[in-house]
Amino acid sequence: MNFFKTFKHDTWVKPYIKQYKGLLISVIILGFLTVFFATGLMFVAGYTIDKAATHPYNILLIYVPIVLTRGFGIGRPVFKYVERLRSHNWVLKVTSDLRTRLYKTLESDASFFNEHHKTGDIMGLLSEDINHLQDLYLRTVFPTVIAYIVAIIASIAMGVFDPAFGLFVLFLCAVEIFLVPLVSVTLESARRERQKALKANLYTKLTDNILGVDDWVISGRQEDFKNLSASTINELDASKKKSKAFRRYRDFVLQFIFALIMIVMIIFTNLHMTNGQEQANFVAAVVLAALQLSDTFVPVSQGFEEWPQYRDSINRLNTVTPVDANLPEQVELKPEDFNGLKLDNVSFEYASDSPILIKNFSQTITKGEKIALLGPSGIGKTTILQLILGDLVPQKGSITVNDLNVQQIQENRSDIFSVLNQNPFLFNTSVMNNVRLGNEDKTDAEVKKALERVGLKDLLDSLPEKYNTSVGENGSRFSGGEQERIALARILLQDAPVVLLDEPTVGLDPITENALLETFFEVLKDKTIIWVTHHLQGVTHVDHVVFVTDEGIEMQGAPKDLYSNNAHFKELYELDQGL
CATH class of the missing domain: 1.20.1560.10 (ABC transporter type 1, transmembrane domain)
Structure with missing residues (x-):
């Protein structure tokens, strides 16, 4: 039977x-x-x-x-x-x-x-x-x-x-x-x-x-x-x-x-x-x-x-069957046409019997703007990035890119969004091959240029196999900061107008973290950046800070203005800087 x-x-x-x-x-x-x-x-x-x-x-x-x-x-x-x-x-x-x-x-x-x-x-x-x-x-x-x-x-x-x-x-x-x-x-x-x-x-x-x-x-x-x-x-x-x-x-x-x-x-x-x-x-x-x-x-x-x-x-x-994405009619959005991203009254929960993770979250992000999302762990910062990408769909509200629902650009979203998280995966092959994943049509010269921009040229030139050096299993040949730089070079090659940074410097020592953040915001200065972070190190690089709690947005604004006008932000910033 x-x-x-x-x-x-x-x-x-x-x-x-x-x-x-x-x-x-x-x-x-x-x-x-x-x-x-x-x-x-x-x-x-x-x-x-x-x-x-x-x-x-x-x-x-x-x-x-x-x-x-x-x-x-x-x-x-x-x-x-x-x-x-x-x-x-x-x-x-x-x-x-x-x-x-x-x-x-x-x-x-x-x-x-x-x-x-x-x-x-x-x-x-x-x-x-x-x-x-x-x-x-x-x-x-x-x-x-x-x-x-x-x-x-x-x-x-x-x-x-x-x-x-x-x-x-x-x-x-x-x-x-x-x-x-x-x-x-x-x-x-x-x-x-x-x-x-x-x-x-x-x-x-x-x-x-x-x-x-x-x-x-x-x-x-x-x-x-x-x-x-x-x-x-x-x-x-x-x-x-x-x-x-x-x-x-x-x-x-x-x-x-x-x-x-x-x-x-x-x-x-x-x-x-x-x-x-x-x-x-x-x-x-x-x-x-x-x-x-x-x-x-x-x-x-x-x-x-x-x-x-x-x-x-x-x-x-x-039980493993292709998921019916139920996507709306797809629209091709060219990277050079990107002009902004809007989250309008977005609410999201993972299950009907679970607490609402994100409630009535709104934000308008213009082209070239740098924004930092801060808040306690588990508050839904990474979930916001998944909603922006279209991996998750809000139960309420909308997320639009150029007035298009983000679900309408899923077929070519890699042309619009690139992601750098805290554990970028590096394959057990050469540095060149790992970076070229960002755009396989790029020449060797363009790959090397990207690696030079992220500050790895001198290091790679000093190695016996130079740019053909194997990164080892999951990048074990290189330090954490160097792995992030290789992943950043991959993003530069992808050349998407929006970059999502999901705590890419977590676990690094303060000196390495600060140097890496300087590199990030320097090489990505012409990009729109949405940066999820757990503390205020490097927050002066962004144009806008959004501090999220389980009650919603507690405070937001330019870092300089918040430091001058918001006592809580000033206290958090000074604690983080050890002042």
Whole structure:
């Protein structure tokens, strides 16, 4: 029931079975031919040995079985090799399509997935679920279908001699490839569920801990970091050992049942194939041929046992669907035409039962204006940036660019907005390649010019590989301030008229922070800047300050005017400056 329910509304497995059905059929045929040639090899070998033992008066009487032995002996590995090639070709085609589809789906609305899925969940989707679908074909679908076909044909072959015996053989085969696997998956299902839950928990923990590894090191709790997931890993390891023990016992039962099939075959052949010398030659041949079926039948239970994790992967992937953005008709806005941005009475909450995060927020930002958003953590400053970008839609009010709703320019918003946050991601490639992400059409000279403008020319010139120096994993080759400068060079190359700065200097020492802010506002002097910050360091660079609290805008104005006329602002500024 669960099997059919899983595939009832599936869009991740069935479409590709239909798309590559020709290749799938060829894999099943080749798999059957591999088994057929293996059994044929043992059959003619047994027959040849028996026939030769009766001392035929002419060698020609066993010439045909000898030739067939060679043919089956050559055919078996050939068909096995071709079947492996075709089956892996099938799997690679399907998983390539699956991965492409998953990446496109995740990329289609990254903000949606950040809201509804943990980072660890997404890591699980990428690393586990697609691999599970790959194993579904290789370890369950192909072996099971081939085993069922072989069992039916073997039973029919035995039924030619004796219909009752054919049914009995079919019954024993059904126990081997259906009943035992069904019992196996039933008994092992709960343990597999627990293993899945432990793995999911590990993904989430490890993702969180690795992202926060600097804080663990700074706090001197390296050992706690190492031991944090130890209990989960130990429990998972113990559970896997129990699963291995269960498989050993199950395989013993399967081999025992298969031995029973062999005994039945021996009894049958001795009762029905010993009426004459010619029939007696088939006795060993039939039993030896049946022995080859063990390698076909036993793997079916393993495939059945793993079905629960395949089912979970299929169900989870079927929840990942492209988000219907419901965007209005798109309008192309050229960067040079940008003249202003307006937030009019904007209110936003993440859920109907949660406190309103932003309430009646209004602001008009003109071209070239520099504005700073300040306020306590969790007050919604970053959320305002997401609303401006169009990643989030306000429940009340509007956000317009040149009198166009921001949702109307989503298809070319990268031409209007660029973003620099506190953790800019740098890929493990050269500095040149990282900066060129801002605009791939720019020349090497323009990339180097951008790096010179952000103050990295002397540093890069002093390195052996200069501009081709690898930044390392997530920028590890460079300091925090240098990483921000590389990201700033990327923004310069993008050349969008509006730059959103989301606390880009957090965690830096005051000297580095001050130097970096000087660079930011110098190289971006012709841009419109909306800067989210948690303190007043460098606030004199902006034209307008907006201080937000949970009650709304507490104060706003030019920094110089606020310092002169607002006692609270003056107090905060002097505290921040250590005056």
